[in-house]
Structure formats: structure tokens, C-alpha cells
Amino acid sequence: MASNEHIGVFKAITHHRIIIFENFLLYNLLCSYATLEARNRPQKEVNLGGKTKPPNCLITYYGTQIPSETRIIYYQWLVSFVSIAIMSQLSKLIVDSLKAHYITKEGTIKAVDSVSFEIRGHESFGIAGETASGKSTLGLALLRSLQPPGKIVGGNIILQGQNISNMSDDEFNKTIRWKKIAMVFQGAMNTLDPVYTIGSQMIEIIKEHRVDIDQEPLISNSLKQVGLDPSISSRYPHELSGGMKQRVVIAMALLLDPDIVIADEPTTALDVLVQAQIIELLKTLKKERGLTVILITHDLNLILEFADKIGIMYAGQLVEFGNSKDIYANPKHPYTQALIASIPRLHSVHKDLQFIAGSSPNMLELPAGCKFFSRCPFAKELCREDPPQIKLENGFVRCWLYK
Ligand SMILES: Nc1ncnc2c1ncn2[C@@H]1O[C@H](COP(=O)(O)OP(=O)(O)OP(=O)(O)O)[C@@H](O)[C@H]1O
Ligand code: SF4
Numbered sequence: 001m002a003s004n005e006h007i008g009v010f011k012a013i014t015h016h017r018i019i020i021f022e023n024f025l026l027y028n029l030l031c032s033y034a035t036l037e038a039r040n041r042p043q044k045e046v047n048l049g050g051k052t053k054p055p056n057c058l059i060t061y062y063g064t065q066i067p068s069e070t071r072i073i074y075y076q077w078l079v080s081f082v083s084i085a086i087m088s089q090l091s092k093l094i095v096d097s098l099k100a101h102y103i104t105k106e107g108t109i110k111a112v113d114s115v116s117f118e119i120r121g122h123e124s125f126g127i128a129g130e131t132a133s134g135k136s137t138l139g140l141a142l143l144r145s146l147q148p149p150g151k152i153v154g155g156n157i158i159l160q161g162q163n164i165s166n167m168s169d170d171e172f173n174k175t176i177r178w179k180k181i182a183m184v185f186q187g188a189m190n191t192l193d194p195v196y197t198i199g200s201q202m203i204e205i206i207k208e209h210r211v212d213i214d215q216e217p218l219i220s221n222s223l224k225q226v227g228l229d230p231s232i233s234s235r236y237p238h239e240l241s242g243g244m245k246q247r248v249v250i251a252m253a254l255l256l257d258p259d260i261v262i263a264d265e266p267t268t269a270l271d272v273l274v275q276a277q278i279i280e281l282l283k284t285l286k287k288e289r290g291l292t293v294i295l296i297t298h299d300l301n302l303i304l305e306f307a308d309k310i311g312i313m314y315a316g317q318l319v320e321f322g323n324s325k326d327i328y329a330n331p332k333h334p335y336t337q338a339l340i341a342s343i344p345r346l347h348s349v350h351k352d353l354q355f356i357a358g359s360s361p362n363m364l365e366l367p368a369g370c371k372f373f374s375r376c377p378f379a380k381e382l383c384r385e386d387p388p389q390i391k392l393e394n395g396f397v398r399c400w401l402y403k
């Protein structure tokens, strides 16, 4: 018998495809109607109650007579506009009960433990949480790039209606990795090879992903998109500043024109001014290229400024997910509340910063029940049991307080 998980995924895919199909039918119907109407128009002037109307003129809009050809274009524009509006409401990425574990000699580390979320076409997503909470593992799992002893052990990843978690590695490599989802790996700018020029390192990526196109324009275009001069391609990493290197690794991720870029701590180790420039660049790429950015960072402030949706990770679980504005104004999970209270505010009446007492649990010996139990000021006996994921208007919270 199919599990609830499978039924959920099936519904998501079916829903996605039905809307696209309906939209396509609507488009064709309107275009056919407009064409037929245009053909049936009398070719001579007609007398309508004393007023004459020229041929091929179907409608009068604010006193302007619009010819039939224009009307067809008008229909097409209208339907395209509606299509874009509908598509932006569709799910771009659905992650359903994703589990990624490290199976080590010491034991199993559940770095990503039943993580679910959904991002729509026009949204950017930020993942925040303290160190070792599983943020990078989640990013790597989405790109199916976990190395042993890491492994995806359950769940589904649905990209634009297609379940990519059960694809063969070969198919994933050919069609998804770097072409639809790319990643700026944590610390990538420090792993640029010092003995090769930027251009030759970019050529390697193109070759590795078996793209049979002219490499030069692809490289120049990517460098230009991140605000770098294409001549950078002939330079070596040590000849570039930290901010330039970070732009280079973002350009590498953009090389094969992906829909989604996962940026893992792209601003760490950069000074505040360069940090702001990199975030501005990601915002521009989102706006101008329609790129979906998944930003991973321990800096909640940065995410609140950047992302439409945010997810808060704690000990491998997404404990809260929703619109960033809602979460900032009204955080639900006690951990999110503590994180937001710890953000320094310039004009706050509270002079003292709040700190979260205690430390995060050992991932090899996670307690049963709520993982935040030992640090939570609201913990009660019931919290020794696993908290359910409670649905909210635009997201969810994993906490017994809301049951
Ligand atoms: N290759 C690995 N082998 C074994 N355990 C690992 C491996 N990589 C990560 N882990 C463990 O998985 C957990 C999550 O690690 P991850 O790197 O995803 O955290 P993170 O939230 O990205 O942390 P940070 O903010 O420090 O980058 C940690 O307990 C870590 O020790
Ligand atoms: S489930 Fe209980 S211990 Fe966990 S965050 Fe909620 S109130 Fe606190």
C-alpha cells in the first residue's frame, strides 16, 4: 500500500501538471477564438445603429478602435501574463521528509532528519541555524552531492513537478546537476586551485558536465553577470581579492544557467561592505534572471534581509518554516524566538543582547523527543515525545506548544 508520503508527492506532481495543462488549454482556446472571430469579420464597413465601424475592428477601448490582429496579440499578452502569475504560484521545489545521515563507526548522525519545505517560483529561501545543525548537509543532499559516509536515506525532492530523488545518477548528472541546480559550496573561494587561471577552472566545469558549446562566451557572460570583467578569466586566484573570488565562485555556479543556486555561507570571512555587495548581487540575480537562491547561513539577520521564506534548523530538523516577515514579526518556535531576540538592534530599547543558554546537543547522542528540550524555557513533560509538525497559515512549526 502506498504511504502517506508517496500520496503527498503524487498529489504535488499531479497538481503541478494539471495546472500547466489547464493553462495551455486556456491559451489555445483564447487564441483560436480570437483567430476565428477575426476571420468572420465583415470586410466592408458595417452600419451599427447609425454608427459605422471599419472592417477588422472588433472592440472599442476608451474610444480607440482596436483592429482584430491587435486583439489577438492582446489575448496572447493577457494569457502570457496570467500564465506567469500562475507559474509563479506553482511549487519550484518541494522537499518532502528528506533524510540524510552520516553512517560512521561511532554511530549514525541524523544531519537531515525528515526535512520538508516548499518554494514557489518567485521566492528565495534562507536556511538559518547554529553550527552543526545540518544546513550544509541539506544543501549537499539537494544537489545529491553527499560523499560517504553521508547518504540520503529517505524522502523526495520534487523539482518543477519532477521527482529527481529517484533518478539514476547518470540522468541526474546529465539533466539536473549544475544545469538546473548548482551550488556555491561552503568555503569554495578558498578552494580555487592556485596553479590554474580562473578561465581554465571554469572550462573544467563545462567539460565535466559535458556541455558541447562554445566555452568563451559562456565564461564571459557568467563573469559579467556577477559584475566582473571577462578579462579576469586569464588571472590566477591569488591575484584577486576575497570579494572577487566569491564573485568568481558564484559565476562558476551560474555557468550552465541553472534555475536554482544554493549559496552556502557565501559571505563568511568577507568584510561587512563586501558581504553587503555579495547579498546585493544575489538579489539582482534573483530579480533580473529569475534565479531562485537558497541562502544558507548562521546569520539570521542576513537571511531576514534577503529571503522571502526562511527555515530554521536545529539538530538536523527544520523546526520552523514560513514567510520571513511573519517569522520576524511573530516567531513561534522557542528557538526561533531566542535567535531573533539575540539579533542586535540599533534603535532597540533593550540594551542587553539575549543569549541562548546551554549548547546544541551531541548529534551522535540526540535525545528522544524535542531536540531543544534541555534549552527550552517552556519545556514540559509532553516535550519528551517527538513534537509534531503543526501547520500554520504560511508554513509550520515543530513544537508541542501549538498542539
Ligand atoms: N563527512 C562527514 N562525516 C561525518 N559527519 C559529518 C560529515 N559532515 C558533516 N557531519 C556531521 O553532520 C552534522 C551536520 O553538519 P553540517 O556541516 O551539515 O552542519 P552546518 O549546519 O552546515 O554547520 P556549519 O554552520 O558549521 O557550517 C554535524 O554533526 C557534523 O559533524
Ligand atoms: S516542543 Fe517543548 S521543549 Fe520543544 S521547543 Fe516546544 S515547548 Fe520547547
Ligand SMILES: [Mg+2]
Binding pocket: 135, 136, 137, 186, 264
Ligand atoms: Mg555548513
